[in-house]
Amino acid sequence: MIGSRGWIELGAILALSGVAVAVACGSGNVPDARYPKRPEGCDVKIFHDAPDVPTDNLGPVQARCAEEIPESDCIRTLKDAACALGGDAVWGVNETPTKEGGKNRWFGRAAHTKAPASAK
Numbered sequence: 001m002i003g004s005r006g007w008i009e010l011g012a013i014l015a016l017s018g019v020a021v022a023v024a025c026g027s028g029n030v031p032d033a034r035y036p037k038r039p040e041g042c043d044v045k046i047f048h049d050a051p052d053v054p055t056d057n058l059g060p061v062q063a064r065c066a067e068e069i070p071e072s073d074c075i076r077t078l079k080d081a082a083c084a085l086g087g088d089a090v091w092g093v094n095e096t097p098t099k100e101g102g103k104n105r106w107f108g109r110a111a112h113t114k115a116p117a118s119a120k
Helices: 004-024 071-084
Strands: 045-047 055-066 089-091 098-100 103-113
Touching: 045 071, 055 071, 055 089, 071 089, 071 103
Parallel strands: 045 089
Antiparallel strands: 055 103, 089 103, 098 103
16 A cells, blocks of 8 residues: 555656657757747748758758649748748758658758848
């Protein structure tokens, strides 16, 4: 039989285990306070290579769409993922999507362009 101290220790272990699982399952993209979330449909520039302007990287973004969804709609989903991170650019985007499990997958890195030094 477990005494009251044993139940307290067991409760603490279970609580800490729950916190560890919650942290491990997090999205990994911590929002950058400098760039608040932007509304869906915000203006986002796509770069196939590295951006030609200075940027702050915000994290990976992706869009997975059924093959019958128009490419422009799937790219809009990718841009909306960048908007959700406060981005105005996505770089490293392939010219064509990868095919995975009957779906088109677009991915890249969300970023926000830095203000020119003279604008600060």
